[in-house]
Amino acid sequence: MREENYLYFANDGGNDTDKDAAMFPASGFRGAVSMSSTTAEFFFAPQDGTGTTANGVLLTFADVADATGATSSSGTGAAHVGDGITRSANTKLVMEKFAQLASGNRNNTTNFTVIKDLNTLPANEGAISSSGIEEVTAVTITID
Amino acid sequence: MENYLYFRKLRPVTASATFSGSSNATDAFSGVGVAANLDNINEIASLSVKSFDGGGTGHASILFETTAVLPAPAYSSTALAIATGSIHYLNPANQALSNGVITLDASGTAGGYDLDTGDIVTITFKQGLETSFMYPVSALKGMVATDTNTTSLHFASILGDATDDVVTIEHANGKFEDICKLMNDACNAFPRDGRLVTVIDLAFGETNILGGSNPASITSIEYAPEGGAAGMAT
Numbered sequence: 454m455r456e457e458n459y460l461y462f463a464n465d466g467g468n469d470t471d472k473d474a475a476m477f478p479a480s481g482f483r484g485a486v487s488m489s490s491t492t493a494e495f496f497f498a499p500q501d502g503t504g505t506t507a508n509g510v511l512l513t514f515a516d517v518a519d520a521t522g523a524t525s526s527s528g529t530g531a532a533h534v535g536d537g538i539t540r541s542a543n544t545k546l547v548m549e550k551f552a553q554l555a556s557g558n559r560n561n562t563t564n565f566t567v568i569k570d571l572n573t574l575p576a577n578e579g580a581i582s583s584s585g586i587e588e589v590t591a592v593t594i595t596i597d
Numbered sequence: 598m599e600n601y602l603y604f605r606k607l608r609p610v611t612a613s614a615t616f617s618g619s620s621n622a623t624d625a626f627s628g629v630g631v632a633a634n635l636d637n638i639n640e641i642a643s644l645s646v647k648s649f650d651g652g653g654t655g656h657a658s659i660l661f662e663t664t665a666v667l668p669a670p671a672y673s674s675t676a677l678a679i680a681t682g683s684i685h686y687l688n689p690a691n692q693a694l695s696n697g698v699i700t701l702d703a704s705g706t707a708g709g710y711d712l713d714t715g716d717i718v719t720i721t722f723k724q725g726l727e728t729s730f731m732y733p734v735s736a737l738k739g740m741v742a743t744d745t746n747t748t749s750l751h752f753a754s755i756l757g758d759a760t761d762d763v764v765t766i767e768h769a770n771g772k773f774e775d776i777c778k779l780m781n782d783a784c785n786a787f788p789r790d791g792r793l794v795t796v797i798d799l800a801f802g803e804t805n806i807l808g809g810s811n812p813a814s815i816t817s818i819e820y821a822p823e824g825g826a827a828g829m830a831t
Binding site for chain 2: 487556
C-alpha cells in the first residue's frame with residue numbers, strides 16, 4: 454500500500470532467534486486488549502496468510518500508583534484502606550502512543566515505525582532509529 | 598491514518614458483598630455490570646473481609662497490609678485475630694472469581710478464610726483481562742439495536758475467526774440513534790491525523806463519554822471478544 458506504515462517490534466534478545474523481532478503493516482492491526490494491569494496484547498492479521506489465527510505482540514509496562522486513598526495504617530486492621538488501587542494509566546497511555554505511531558504515516562517519510570525496540574545489539578547496531586514507546590519494558594511476539 | 602476506538606468497562610472503585618452462608622462464596626457483587634462478565638481475578642487489586650461477629654476462621658497466614666499498598670498490595674505475614682468488625686486482607690490470587698461471585702479458599706489452605714454469615718467481602722479494582730480494549734475504526738462492522746435499551750457494536754474478530762467481537766452498550770430507552778451519532782463522531786474525529794478516541798470509559802465509577810455529555814444515558818458496556826478470553830500470550 455502506498456504510504457503504508459510499518460510497525461516494528463523487537464524484544465530484548467539479539468534479533469538472532471525466532472520471533473526476536475517482527476514487523477507488521479499498520480493496516481494489519483486488528484485491535485488490542487488489556488491482559489492485566491501491566492500488560493496489553495496487540496493483535497495483527499497473521500503473516501502465514503491463513504487469516505484465521507492472529508499474530509500477537511504482548512507489551513509489558515509498569516503499574517502506576519494512584520495516590521487516591523493510598524494510605525494504610527498500622528496493623529490493627531480496622532483502619533486499612535485496602536485500596537491497592539491503580540488506574541493502570543499506562544494501559545491507555547501505551548494504546549494512545551501506539552495509535553499515534555501507527556497513524557503517523559506522512560508523505561516523504563520512510564514510514565518505518567518503531568513501536569518498541571529492546572534489542573541488545575551493540576550500541577552501534579542497536580535500536581534502528583527510535584527505541585519506541587518508553588513505558589514498554591518487555592515485548593513478547595507470538596506468531597503461530 | 599485512522600482513528601482507534603478505546604473502551605473501558607464499567608467498574609467501580611470498590612464493591613462489597615455479604616456472605617449469606619453458602620460454600621464460602623459471597624453473594625453477587627452489585628454495580629459491576631453484568632455479573633457473568635466479572636470473571637477474572639486479575640482485575641481485583643485487593644480483597645478484604647470484615648468480620649460480622651468474629652465468627653469466621655482464617656488460616657494462620659491471613660495477611661494484612663502494614664504500609665502503603667500501591668501499586669500492588671504488599672502483604673505482611675502477621676496474622677490478625679478475628680473479632681467483631683475486624684478487617685482482614687487476603688491475597689486475591691489465592692481466591693476464585695466467577696460470574697460475579699468470589700469463592701474464598703478454605704481456612705485450611707494458606708491464604709484461605711472461612712466466611713461466617715454476615716461477613717462482608719470488599720474488593721477494589723484495577724486493570725485486568727479485557728477490562729479495556731481498542732479497535733481500529735476499520736474493524737467496526739456495524740451496530741444494531743437489540744432491544745429498547747441495548748445496542749451491540751460488532752467488530753471484526755480480534756483473533757480472525759468468523760465470529761464477531763461484540764461490545765454491548767446499555768443505555769436509556771430509545772437511544773439507539775444517539776449511540777449511532779456517538780460512534781459516527783468517534784470514527785470521523787480527527788480526519789487528518791488519526792488518534793486514540795475514548796468512546797466510553799466507565800472505570801472507577803466515572804462516566805467518560807466522547808463529547809463530555811451522555812445524551813444516551815449510557816450505564817454500562819460489556820465486552821465479548823471471540824472465544825471468550827482473548828490473548829495469545831497467556
